[in-house]
Every structure is written in C-alpha cells, then in structure tokens.
Amino acid sequence: QKEVEQDPGPLSVPEGAIVSLNCTYSNSAFQYFMWYRQYSRKGPELLMYTYSSGNKEDGRFTAQVDKSSKYISLFIRDSQPSDSATYLCAMTTYPGTYKYIFGTGTRLKVLA
C-alpha cells in the first residue's frame, strides 16, 4: 500500500463548478500538508501549505485536513479553464525531516 493515495483522474468539470480533489494517507505522523499545481511540462507550483487539522482558505482555493480520517482535500471554487492542470498533494512529518511524500497527482480539466 502506498503511503499516499491520489486518484489520477482525469476529472472533467464545466467552468464555474466547485472542484474537490482528495488524498488519503496511512502515516498518522504526517503533520504538514501541501498542494501543488503542475501544468504540463512545467514544475509544480505551491498552492497551499497547512499544518495539522482544519481549513485554510486562499482566494478560490480551500485546503482541508482531517487527521482523524487521514484525508486531505483541496476545493476550487468557480473553476476556470486556466485551472486545468495536474494537482499534487504532498505531506511530511514533524519538522526535522527532509522526506516529503507526494501523491501521483490528479489531472483536472475545466471545460469552457
């Protein structure tokens, strides 16, 4: 079993929809969670960084962490065609480690 599981998609939604992207993980020691957006043939771009459980909002993006269920989500409101990309989740344990575990990414297509 992988430490981090992420549905590869593709996930196709109409413009303006609310998108929900998710990752599940098995290691309860993970404390720090990140979401990256990666356009084709480009490097990952950091979208959200959260610590422990709870929600964090930044513009149209909301990151949610449920440590009891070992489940993290990224919500995109009012999705745009420019949001079409692969979204990667990443996580790591308490500070002092340099090991980050990445999901394999979910491909999102927002249709105009």
Add this chain to the structure above:
Amino acid sequence: DVKVTQSSRYLVKRTGEKVFLECVQDMDHENMFWYRQDPGLGLRLIYFSYDVKMKEKGDIPEGYSVSREKKERFSLILESASTNQTSMYLCASSSGTGGNEQYFGPGTRLTVT
C-alpha cells in the same frame, strides 16, 4: 517570490555521457532537493542537501551524484547516462530544519538515447 531556476529545460544526451544538471535558488534556503518525476510513479527523491557541502541519499540515488559548493547552487550529476534515466528532473528548495514547504524549479526534461 521564491525563485528556483534550472540550467536547461530540455536536454538530449547519449548513453554513457556524463550529464550535469544545475539548480540555483535565490531565497537563501538551507535545503535543496533533486527529484525525478515519471508517469505513474510520482516524484521520487534522488538526493538532498541541508547545508553547503552536505548531502544525503534519497530513495533512488543509484547512478547519480550531487555537489553543493555554494548555498544557492545544487548540481545533479549523472556519471554515465543510461536510457532508464530519461525523465523529468525537478529541483526544489526549502528553508529551516525540515517540514517547511518546498518550492520547485521549472524542471529539466532529459532524454538519453
């Protein structure tokens, strides 16, 4: 804004060649990382460095070496390139003693023929 740059976007090399990939960050970050990204396998850590001249092996160090002579620069070396090293190579940096968010460069797509 954090800026991580990589020396080449696309590179084509022949089997057996020695290949150098360079990464530079401008945010005075202590930590730098080299990953490779392959379809279905995600990002896999090759090497990382938490200080100048310090390096640690990641999950897949075989066939690679690294050099960090200056804080802002981290080089990945393929001693003798092989076709199974054809991949997207990503450099990242982060601050502090670990756990902080990583910032990635644009990537180098390396093809070994």
